[in-house]
Amino acid sequence: AQSVAQPEDQVNVAEGNPLTVKCTYSVSGNPYLFWYVQYPNRGLQFLLKYITGDNLVKGSYGFEAEFNKSQTSFHLKKPSALVSDSALYFCAVRDIDTNAGKSTFGDGTTLTVKP
Amino acid sequence: DGGITQSPKYLFRKEGQNVTLSCEQNLNHDAMYWYRQDPGQGLRLIYYSQIVNDFQKGDIAEGYSVSREKKESFPLTVTSAQKNPTAFYLCASSLRTGGDEQYFGPGTRLTVT
Numbered sequence: 001a002q003s004v005a006q007p008e009d010q011v012n013v014a015e016g017n018p019l020t021v022k023c024t025y026s027v028s029g030n031p032y033l034f035w036y037v038q039y040p041n042r043g044l045q046f047l048l049k050y051i052t053g054d055n056l057v058k059g060s061y062g063f064e065a066e067f068n069k070s071q072t073s074f075h076l077k078k079p080s081a082l083v084s085d086s087a088l089y090f091c092a093v094r095d096i097d098t099n100a101g102k103s104t105f106g107d108g109t110t111l112t113v114k115p
Numbered sequence: 116d117g118g119i120t121q122s123p124k125y126l127f128r129k130e131g132q133n134v135t136l137s138c139e140q141n142l143n144h145d146a147m148y149w150y151r152q153d154p155g156q157g158l159r160l161i162y163y164s165q166i167v168n169d170f171q172k173g174d175i176a177e178g179y180s181v182s183r184e185k186k187e188s189f190p191l192t193v194t195s196a197q198k199n200p201t202a203f204y205l206c207a208s209s210l211r212t213g214g215d216e217q218y219f220g221p222g223t224r225l226t227v228t
């Protein structure tokens with residue numbers, strides 16, 4: 001079975017400070033990992049993904065994430081937070097080897113960036 | 116504009132009635148998905164389809180049914196057997212599965228009383 005954990009329901013940072021939103025995963029095989037963002041009353045938008053290759057992936061709006069296989073983590077980061085980054089963030093995983101069609105999402109982390 | 120449309124945005128039904136949520140995409144994607152979003156529980160996969168005329172159950176398929184007769188359409192029926200149908204329902208598609216990211220529709224908020 002595959003699973004995703006986002007250990008923090010809420011992350012608060014000041015504008016201009018770096019931010020990290022944590023994600024750990026569990027799969028039987030090898031993972032494809034994704035980050036999505038949801039703004040209030042809207043659908044989800046894709047931010048970035050790890051498929052293979054470089055462990056540091058860069059995505060939309062200045063976000064990046066680092067794949068760490070030994071720690072089974074895929075934390076989302078941004079060097080300097082903006083108030084407009086405030087939203088609900090979801091990490092998702094697919095197991096390449098057992099069922100690449102099925103995605104499992106975490107419960108989400110609400111990011112609040114204060115001016 | 117390419118994208119995913121879901122209709123209606125808000126839907127109200129009486130308990131015991133079946134209701135069908137619409138999802139259409141013009142992205143020429145092979146795969147489509149239905150998720151349910153409840154506060155504090157993230158997204159839970161109801162059904163997914165990797166190709167026309169084929170679909171698989173997700174984690175919470177009980178009380179739901181789907182069809183995939185056309186590539187661009189993946190309607191979800193919430194049956195009277197679903198015990199807690201009130202939720203926000205999101206449809207998504209991806210080019211294929213595996214490493215392809217999903218594109219989401221704006222969602223349908225279903226309220227059953």
